[in-house]
Amino acid sequence: MSGSPFHLGFFTAFAPDEWNGPMASGGGDFWNGDFYVDIARDLERACFDFLLFEDAIAVPDSYGGSRDVYLEHAFVAPKHDPVPLTAVIGSHTRHLGVAATMSTTWNRPYSVARLASTIDSLTRGRFGWNLVTTAGAGIAENFGLDSYPGHDERYEIADEAVTIAKQLWNSWAPDAVVRDHDTGVYADPAKVHEINHTGKHFSSRGPLNTVRSPQGQPVLIQAGSSPAGRDFAAKHAECIVATERGPEAMKAFRDDIRRRLELAGREPDSCKVLYLVTPIVARTDAEARALYDSILATERSQLDILARMSGWTGHDLSVYDLDEPLPRIHTEGSQGILERLAQWGSGKTLRQCVVEMGFSSDSVDLIGSAETVADEMCAVMDEVGGDGYLIEAPGFQPSRAFVLSITDALVPALQRRARVRTAYSGPTLRDNLLAF
Ligand SMILES: Cc1cc2nc3c(=O)[nH]c(=O)nc-3n(C[C@H](O)[C@H](O)[C@H](O)COP(=O)(O)O)c2cc1C
Numbered sequence: 001m002s003g004s005p006f007h008l009g010f011f012t013a014f015a016p017d018e019w020n021g022p023m024a025s026g027g028g029d030f031w032n033g034d035f036y037v038d039i040a041r042d043l044e045r046a047c048f049d050f051l052l053f054e055d056a057i058a059v060p061d062s063y064g065g066s067r068d069v070y071l072e073h074a075f076v077a078p079k080h081d082p083v084p085l086t087a088v089i090g091s092h093t094r095h096l097g098v099a100a101t102m103s104t105t106w107n108r109p110y111s112v113a114r115l116a117s118t119i120d121s122l123t124r125g126r127f128g129w130n131l132v133t134t135a136g137a138g139i140a141e142n143f144g145l146d147s148y149p150g151h152d153e154r155y156e157i158a159d160e161a162v163t164i165a166k167q168l169w170n171s172w173a174p175d176a177v178v179r180d181h182d183t184g185v186y187a188d189p190a191k192v193h194e195i196n197h198t199g200k201h202f203s204s205r206g207p208l209n210t211v212r213s214p215q216g217q218p219v220l221i222q223a224g225s226s227p228a229g230r231d232f233a234a235k236h237a238e239c240i241v242a243t244e245r246g247p248e249a250m251k252a253f254r255d256d257i258r259r260r261l262e263l264a265g266r267e268p269d270s271c272k273v274l275y276l277v278t279p280i281v282a283r284t285d286a287e288a289r290a291l292y293d294s295i296l297a298t299e300r301s302q303l304d305i306l307a308r309m310s311g312w313t314g315h316d317l318s319v320y321d322l323d324e325p326l327p328r329i330h331t332e333g334s335q336g337i338l339e340r341l342a343q344w345g346s347g348k349t350l351r352q353c354v355v356e357m358g359f360s361s362d363s364v365d366l367i368g369s370a371e372t373v374a375d376e377m378c379a380v381m382d383e384v385g386g387d388g389y390l391i392e393a394p395g396f397q398p399s400r401a402f403v404l405s406i407t408d409a410l411v412p413a414l415q416r417r418a419r420v421r422t423a424y425s426g427p428t429l430r431d432n433l434l435a436f
Helices: 034-045 068-073 082-092 109-122 151-169 227-236 247-263 285-296 299-313 335-342 350-356 370-384 400-416 429-433
Strands: 007-013 050-054 097-103 127-132 177-180 185-187 219-223 239-242 272-277 388-391
Touching: 007 034, 007 272, 007 400, 034 050, 034 082, 034 400, 050 082, 050 127, 050 219, 050 429, 068 299, 082 097, 082 109, 097 109, 097 219, 097 429, 109 127, 109 151, 151 227, 219 227, 219 429, 227 247, 239 247, 247 272, 247 370, 285 370, 299 335, 299 350, 335 350, 370 400
Parallel strands: 007 050, 007 388, 050 097, 097 127, 127 219, 219 239, 239 272, 272 388
Antiparallel strands: 177 185
């Protein structure tokens, strides 16, 4: 008997592709966005719900106290702003949702609300905002500050920023634009109102000066699994990027989120939990295994995880002995992902932990032919209860070949099992995300 359908999204960044690998995209001006437009079209052909771009706003210098490793390997830098790219992708696609990361710590709510509303109109209701509180070193200095707010305070700021943004999006009633040719009235002033928010971190009078967008507000996405992060998600998110490792932890996380949604007075199905995975698909299981080993066993992969984690936590992980367990350290950065890496109490060495991170933060390892991987994805979803997967490329550097292995081999296998969509449910991202 076939189980419930689940959702698919794709997670990447406006960052270099697999530029130095066997399936590199070749020369040309990579930064004009054409590469990501091609990927978006592939994903739309495969009926993905959305393409999500993460983001960073500094060149980190946490690992080894230097920017060298990041720049030499293109680990976190360079990275271009994904928000304009979502508008370009929106004009080359018709159904695919496009979502971008914007920090709640380093943007003013009015500007983000206005920008998100504009992109939602440009994409005809297919925009999503990935709400992040932005951890990591080197960022505050880019904004003229010596330090940044602590972990829980950043979530408090985020809550206020999103609360204001929601009020601003609602500052135009759905029928505020009348465009009455007889009276010559464009918008009814009685239906456009101030919000007059005066808060601890921000104040905003409103109204927004953009018209109400097709979705009213963008789909709100969240990543970050500390207790404060979960509460924030339960209050605002319609989709969560999850990194819990293994079906048991994945299920426990989803159950916990659904409980928190109920406590927050929301319907549990109004927020979808999508788990990060990097499926390595080849013609046979043996070929896929060989491909996986050739990518993951490299020192570069391990360095990638250590360098990224150093950036996310603000700790220089180069100073720790790889053959000892990581000592307990506290971070004001990403707490959920640090706990996931360290596996404190397990007695495992840092090297073992890094290898077990798989591809950075995957929930399950998916390696094999399309049929094998599809079976595994269905089995895991059945155990977890839903809601789907967010697929990322090895080392976070996609190639066209990787994307095609997903869209033209794996997805058809899932479609044959009637577990993923074969057509879009409605015109907006929210229509598709909440359809099942
Ligand atoms: C899978 C994943 C993706 C994330 N993507 C971004 C990102 O693109 N930009 C960013 O500034 N923060 C990003 N973050 C940081 C989180 O959104 C969050 O604000 C921070 O990690 C605190 O997480 P915590 O609640 O687990 O402590 C990401 C975190 C995770 C786990």
